[in-house]
Amino acid sequence: MTQRDESARPSVSPAAPSPAWDARPETQITLRSPGELADALPYLMGFHPTDSVVLLALHGERGRFGGRLRLGIPRNSEEWPEVSDQLAETLVAGCVKRGARPDGIVLFLCQDPRTGESGHEVMERLRPLAQSLRLACGGLDVPVYEALCLSDGRFWSYCCPDERCCPAEGTLLALPGTSVMAAAAAYAGIQVRGTLREMEARYAPLEGDRGREQESALDAAAADLVPRILSGTGGEMLRRETLDLADLIVERFRAAPPLAAPPEADARDDGLLACDEAAAIILGLQDRVTRDRAAEWMEGPRAAAVLRLWRALARRCVPPYTEHAAAPLTLAGWVAWSMGDHPDARVALSQALTADPEYLFAQLLHRACNDGMDPEPLRRCLRGERRGRAEPPAAATGTDTGTDTGTDTGTDTGTETRTDAAAITRGTEGADEPGVVRDTIRDGDLDGVPGGIPQEVGPVGPDPVVPAAGAASPGPGGPARPGGPSAPAGVKGPAGKARTRRRAGQRGVRGRQ
Numbered sequence: 001m002t003q004r005d006e007s008a009r010p011s012v013s014p015a016a017p018s019p020a021w022d023a024r025p026e027t028q029i030t031l032r033s034p035g036e037l038a039d040a041l042p043y044l045m046g047f048h049p050t051d052s053v054v055l056l057a058l059h060g061e062r063g064r065f066g067g068r069l070r071l072g073i074p075r076n077s078e079e080w081p082e083v084s085d086q087l088a089e090t091l092v093a094g095c096v097k098r099g100a101r102p103d104g105i106v107l108f109l110c111q112d113p114r115t116g117e118s119g120h121e122v123m124e125r126l127r128p129l130a131q132s133l134r135l136a137c138g139g140l141d142v143p144v145y146e147a148l149c150l151s152d153g154r155f156w157s158y159c160c161p162d163e164r165c166c167p168a169e170g171t172l173l174a175l176p177g178t179s180v181m182a183a184a185a186a187y188a189g190i191q192v193r194g195t196l197r198e199m200e201a202r203y204a205p206l207e208g209d210r211g212r213e214q215e216s217a218l219d220a221a222a223a224d225l226v227p228r229i230l231s232g233t234g235g236e237m238l239r240r241e242t243l244d245l246a247d248l249i250v251e252r253f254r255a256a257p258p259l260a261a262p263p264e265a266d267a268r269d270d271g272l273l274a275c276d277e278a279a280a281i282i283l284g285l286q287d288r289v290t291r292d293r294a295a296e297w298m299e300g301p302r303a304a305a306v307l308r309l310w311r312a313l314a315r316r317c318v319p320p321y322t323e324h325a326a327a328p329l330t331l332a333g334w335v336a337w338s339m340g341d342h343p344d345a346r347v348a349l350s351q352a353l354t355a356d357p358e359y360l361f362a363q364l365l366h367r368a369c370n371d372g373m374d375p376e377p378l379r380r381c382l383r384g385e386r387r388g389r390a391e392p393p394a395a396a397t398g399t400d401t402g403t404d405t406g407t408d409t410g411t412d413t414g415t416e417t418r419t420d421a422a423a424i425t426r427g428t429e430g431a432d433e434p435g436v437v438r439d440t441i442r443d444g445d446l447d448g449v450p451g452g453i454p455q456e457v458g459p460v461g462p463d464p465v466v467p468a469a470g471a472a473s474p475g476p477g478g479p480a481r482p483g484g485p486s487a488p489a490g491v492k493g494p495a496g497k498a499r500t501r502r503r504a505g506q507r508g509v510r511g512r513q
Contacts, residue, residue: 034166038148038155039174041108044068046343048195052110053083053133055091057102058145066102067095073111077128084132085139092140094371105137107147107158119152119170130158194262199347202266203314203329211318214275218321221279229287242284243293246309249273249281250297253305269312278316285313285327291361294331296382298338298375307335314351326356330365337369338379345369 042048044056044065051073057066069091074083088105095102109126113119126149134144147158154170193199206214228234252272259265285291297306310332317325333348346369352362368375 034157042192047193049110050195050197054108056106057095058104059100080129080132084136088136088140102142104143104145107133107144110150113152119154122151123149123156203351205318206315214316214318217275217279221283225283239290242290246281249309250305253308269308273312282313282324291327296386298335303339323356326352326359330362338375
């Protein structure tokens with residue numbers, strides 16, 4: 001390819017953030033071509049990113065992969081310049097925040113052809129977006145070393161004009177499982193989950209007769225539960241009823257182990273959950289304290305069944321109850337993250353923010369997961385709250401000073417600092433900051449997240465696969481555009497305007513928690 005140093009080969013850094021790669025620290029991988037870069041993408045993301053912009057940061061002379069960012073391709077092309085500015089700024093700012101400004105970027109545009117469209121036509125249609133992204137990155141003095149379009153089983157390079165190596169009809173992607181990256185991933189135990197669309201489908205609302213049946217059950221449950229919620233009486237009883245019912249369903253799911261194929265497994269779980277049961281739990285989870293206590297079910301032998309329940313409940317949030325899915329989706333993302341399944345966690349939390357861009361618990365967990373933070377501090381908080389409820393009040397902390405620090409001192413003095421699980425989202429009613437989450441997720445600020453758009457920003461530390469310097473010619477830079485700072489959640493963002501929110505009424509009450 002033109003202006004490429006073929007002797008400079010991509011390699012794998014031994015300091016990979018993924019536990020699977022850490023298990024093989026001596027592994028070295030060489031990627032010799034854009035085709036191998038394209039084939040490595042799903043292994044770096046954990047799934048095949050469909051309808052996505054993916055930016056991967058490069059660090060050091062050998063160009064080690066670092067931070068990664070994924071965003072759905074905006075349908076409105078007029079938004080592409082603003083989106084490009086925000087994505088470039090978000091990725092670079094995230095890398096700087098973690099102490100490693102990127103030296104370059106690799107860009108991927110992944111989209112399947114529309115009806116009657118060819119892969120080549122997709123590539124040409126997305127060319128202005130690729131150029132906007134290259135200009136945005138160049139304006140921040142971070143060159144784009146390679147920009148690839150993946151569509152219809154082929155890839156095209158936006159950086160190489162030489163048809164001898166980058167033909168106009170594109171180049172076929174390697175067959176699954178035949179590349180050097182596939183072999184290394186199999187050795188390290190890394191699996192690709194399928195496409196992003198398939199992962200999102202696991203949380204999609206039911207349709208047809210089953211969807212209408214669930215809507216009727218939600219209407220009936222709302223007529224029964226909403227007066228109890230609004231009256232402010234019997235709240236603790238309602239919480240116990242909700243959690244007891246959820247516990248019953250979890251044990252039912254545990255008695256029916258999951259099937260290997262996700263569609264069949266989800267269909268079987270849907271058959272194990274009655275519509276009235278799902279409706280009662282969904283509405284009960286709109287209470288913040290109930291949801292926070294449910295978040296304590298994040299580990300141990302029950303965790304897999306708990307994750308299946310939250311997925312099944314998200315599918316039962318049919319229109320017009322789709323916003324109610326924010327609670328079970330966030331719980332699903334939290335359990336997946338706690339279990340070490342980062343790709344599924346990011347998908348679930350992104351879906352939660354799609355259901356409700358202002359859902360605070362999802363915002364904080366999404367950022368923390370994307371920043372590669374350890375979920376253990378928050379797990380300790382929830383364990384402490386669970387133990388505290390089981391202990392007599394006088395023995396909960398040894399000494400009751402009337403003050404809840406909400407932090408873990410990290411020192412074992414024989415007593416335990418109590419934390420309040422309800423404080424996970426404290427601040428939804430007028431205060432600026434939640435308690436425990438802001439304490440335990442200290443880097444979880446949301447300043448760099450474009451408002452209301454599902455995205456993934458991966459860990460900024462070096463990743464396993466890294467294109468070496470000179471492996472691709474830098475894309476043209478360009479002057480920085482005015483504007484483009486990230487908007488806060490809930491305001492107009494690059495993916496569109498914030499939705500008008502439905503007011504709580506007879507169909508259920510819920511809050512931004």
